[in-house]
Amino acid sequence: MLQKKLGTSLVLLALISIVNTGCSHLTPTPKKAEATQSKLNVKKYVLDNGMIVLIAPNPKLPIASYYTLYDVGGRYEVKGTTGATHFLEHMMFKGAKKYGPGQFDNLIESNGGTTNAYTTNDSTVYYQNIPSSFVEKMVDLEADRLQHLLLEPISFESERKVIFEERKMRYENSPDGFIYLMMMKKIFEGTPYGQSVIGDVDDLNALNRDQVMDFFKTYYAPDNAILAISGDVDPEKLLPVIKEKYGVIPRSIGLTALKAQRDNPANYEIKAKLNTEYSYYATNPIPKFMMAFKGEKLGTRRAFILDVLANMLSNGGSSYLAQKYVRNQSPILSDVSLASYNLNLAGVFYMSGELMENMTIDHAKNQLKKDMKNFCKEGLDARTLQKTKNQIMSQAYQQMKTNAGMASTILTNEKVFGDYSYGTKEMEIYNSVTESEVKKECNDIFVNSDSIFISTWDKYPKNPSASISWETK
DSSP: OBOOOOSOSOBOOSTTOOBSOOOOOOOOOTTOOOEEOOSSSOEEEEOTTSOEEEEEEOTTSSEEEEEEEESOOGGGOOTTOTTHHHHHHHHTTSOBSSSOTTHHHHHHHHTTOEEEEEEOSSOEEEEEEEEGGGHHHHHHHHHHHHHOBOOOHHHHHHHHHHHHHHHIIIIITOHHHHHHHHHHHHHTTTSGGGSOSSOOHHHHHHOOHHHHHHHHHHHOSGGGEEEEEEESOOHHHHHHHHHHHHTTSOOOSSHHHHHHHHTOGGGGSOOOOOSEEEEEEOSOSSOEEEEEEEOOOTTSHHHHHHHHHHHHHHSSTTSHHHHHHTSSSSOSEEEEEEEEEEOSSOEEEEEEEEEOTTOOHHHHHHHHHHHHHHHHHHSOOHHHHHHHHHHHHHHHHHHTTSHHHHHHHHHHHHHHHSOTTTHHHHHHHHHHOOHHHHHHHHHHHHTTOOEEEEEEETTSOSSSOOEEEOOOO
């Protein structure tokens, strides 16, 4: 399953943690796994081979969530291999040495569990929700496919067809998915984030088993993985099982240097042709649009402020943008939203919406561009800021109610920030954001920054987009 991010930059944690995607630290004593504990009831271990293990006991119900993150996403691909990471995600369910084709899913489902996965630009995550009595078997299943993935040729070719169908469902036959894909391609053009995570058609046709196996052998290593388990488990009893099954898997060779080269910040500098309009044929009978600005990478104070800004202006039917363009006596849009998407090494801030019937793209675009200089004066005040902070806290509580929420949260905070309990600091940052900071960033985005404008419609010709340059501000 491919996952794309369409909301704010972080999934927020209650009281202590707010999340998105994350990195790790804690050096173990030689030949020993060590544990640490913070305000969250989580035990952290680092195995001798570098694998990070996070265990959050929760004995309320006899269930558990089991999350595994590999620090490889679509941005690690190059032209010719786009889609390889996502293809590999699919093949991870098609059998390994000990548990052959069909056994992985069947064992989990026959024991009352569920399993799935997703691939993003920055990482690949596998997750299961299972009875706690099945956790030790889950360790064995995951360790088996980490060491001995089959990539059986017949399954490989059948899965290629499945991926093409997924691409068709998510992009070609989905106007929302298609316009999002084109926005990402254009705003991140010339950078690794400008590639399609699901893969370009030509690359998906040409990808072979050796290329996907190379991705597996390169990036699927214990020192490039984080395991998080939350639920009715005893860390002291579970750790020996984890060490037995995962501890024998060797570290990667040369991966640190390879990732350092790929992660060079210079590779992610925005090269987009700003002040440019793109129009594309899609199946939507009413025009849709996206206006995208250069955003911010994860973890900076500006990223938090942009997150707050997006929520203040567009979260809910009572928000400023909804009232101005959707819920008034003469609406020009049937839907509108803002999002700050913060990736590990870059970001995009974008507005999206759908026009009212009989409204033209030119009229809506010109009205938005005319109004943007007033967004910051009319839409931001102390009351709305406090409301947004309350919503963030509410979302935080909701996130922590489930084992899946806990496992996902500590996993991604560990990956992004090197600290599974980083949410303490995040909440402090959100609460410290001031009205003047939000207004400053609002003006920097809507008054002082350039953007790209993308629209889709089934009345556009079925040919490559014609780009139109705008007059620079």
